[in-house]
Amino acid sequence: MAGLELLSDQGYRLDGRKAPELRKVQARMSVFAQADGSAYLEQGNTKALAVVYGPHETRGSRSKSLHDRAVINCQYSMATFSTAERKRRPHGDRKSSEMSLHLKQTFEAAVLTELYPRSQIDIYVKILQADGGNYSACVNAATLALVDAGIPMRDYVCACTAGFVEDTALADLCHAEESGGGTSLALALLPRSGNIALLQMDARLHQDHLSALMEAAMTACKGLSKVLDGVVRQHLEEVSVLTSE
Amino acid sequence: MAAVQVSEAEKVYLMHGVRDGIRLDGRRCEDYRHMEIETDVVSNTDGSAKISLGHTDVLVGVKAEIGKPKPTVPNEGYLEFFVDCSANATPEFEGRGGEELGVELSNILYKVFNNRHSVDLRSLCICPGENCWVLYVDVLLLQCDGNLFDAISIAIKAALFNTRIPKVRISEDEEGGKEIELSDDPYDCMRLNVENVPCIVTLCKIGHRHVVDATLLEKACSVASLLISVTHKGMVTCVRKMGRGSLDPESIFEMTEAGKRVGKTLHAPLMELLQKEESLGKKRQKVGFLG
DSSP states (O other), rough: OOOSBOOOTTBBTSSOBTOOOOOEEEEEOOSSSSSSSSEEEEEEEEEEEEEEEEEEEEOOGGSSOOSSSOOOEEEEEOOSSSSSSOOSOOSSSHHHHHHHHHHHHHHHHHGGGGGGEEEEEEEEEEEOSSOOOHHHHHHHHHHHHHHHHHHSSSSSOEEEEEEEEEEEEESOHHHHTTTTSSSEEEEEEEEEEEEEEEEEESSSSOOHHHHHHHHHHHHHHHHHHHHHHHHHHHHHHHHHHHOOO | OOOOOOHHHHHHHHHHHHHHTOOTTTOOOOOOEEEEEEOOOOOTSSSEEEEEEEEEEEEEEEEEEEEOOOOSSTTTTEEEEEEEEOTTTGGGGGGTTTTHHHHHHHHHHHHHSTTTTOOOGGGGEEETTEEEEEEEEEEEEOOOOOOOHHHHHHHHHHHHHHHHEEEEEEEEEEOOOOEEEEEOTTTTTOOOOOTTTTTEEEEEETEEEEEESSOHHHHHOOOOEEEEEEESSOOOOEEEEEEOOOOHHHHHHHHHHHHHHHHHHHHHHHHHHHHHHHHGGGGGOTTTOOO
């Protein structure tokens, strides 16, 4: 393929990482005081902001509420200046609706919704800068926001993308690698049990490579869960120092 | 704006306080809340700024694209505004809930900023009648605690100051058609002169007195507010009355004078801060939301 090589002969990717290396993850919880829970997460150049409201009474029609568990309502939107080409509509297009449904599915698997019947939990995620791995950054940010809101969950939900180039699995794809035409797999994992909340793959892949790809994604997710855990503990330390006598 | 419920007792307490010159958080009637501004927070844009004024958080991104100039003014570029009231601020803005407020905000922004007195639109022209720079200013509302206009206008001024428009070269090819070449060098860019960009000051009338930088609670207790855009010289460029009550001419005059006074004092510290940030250059530690 003329142009950029996704994986050089020495084993380096476009941004200088090795194949299983993740991008730098930085995160902060409680960014907004008015929301019940909020978090900001940077995964390389992708920046995501997640805000959680709830659990509260079901807004709008009463018929939407479920008698035995909470309804999780997600909205995914991108800032108009987040992509290289200006995006006209922040949300409402097909891709955003699809992402919102994926997020809903992911978090319904993790949040203990049986504890809050007839109520609603709102998760709003905003992408401030898109550089590949939008879905993963959203899931990771939303996990932190849910922890900040004090909503009980079964486990952290960590998500990561993985790709396959020349028999090597790459973890945590950036935008150039995602749009490079190779395979890309998005995985959301509950690390302690190893259960998968969401699995999505586009493009062709030989079935022999599937397990290697999933392994790479799961290892990446487990690494991410350690980072997220560190962020939560650090936040708790800061908060407890402020509130202790 | 996101609704806040206020009880009668709270209202009376607030109004008595304002009458005596003290507000709920101890400020005087013409004091602003703690403001934090940072530029260059989003790297996909040509200019960006983030402001937090108390609990109001706004992020502005400016993208420059080449477009066709308006037929009535062929030698000027223009600005396009889009305000996104995101669901982050309040669940009522989910889906299309925030559209109404967004449209109202962007219409006022057009009036205040998109004219040749505020921004030198001629410098945005590339080829008269054919090509010009169009600056897409996108405002993202992240948290809403009153006084949106002030925060947005200061953020826009900071973002425009931070905007770097690449320099273009027009070359003629064989058939006589014009080719536009953007300079490849990321440092070879044009900056905008933001000296004359105004800042908006919103004054809310509570009882017989007016307050600057009202929170949502104070806004719920006020009858009407006056929006004034003031340049650094103290010149008033736009006045608008908002709210469901009515104002008598005396108080409008008084509020305009106060707005001019307050607005004039906003510009100097803002420009100083922006220059200081700029002078740090690469050494500046970008904080963004992580700080």
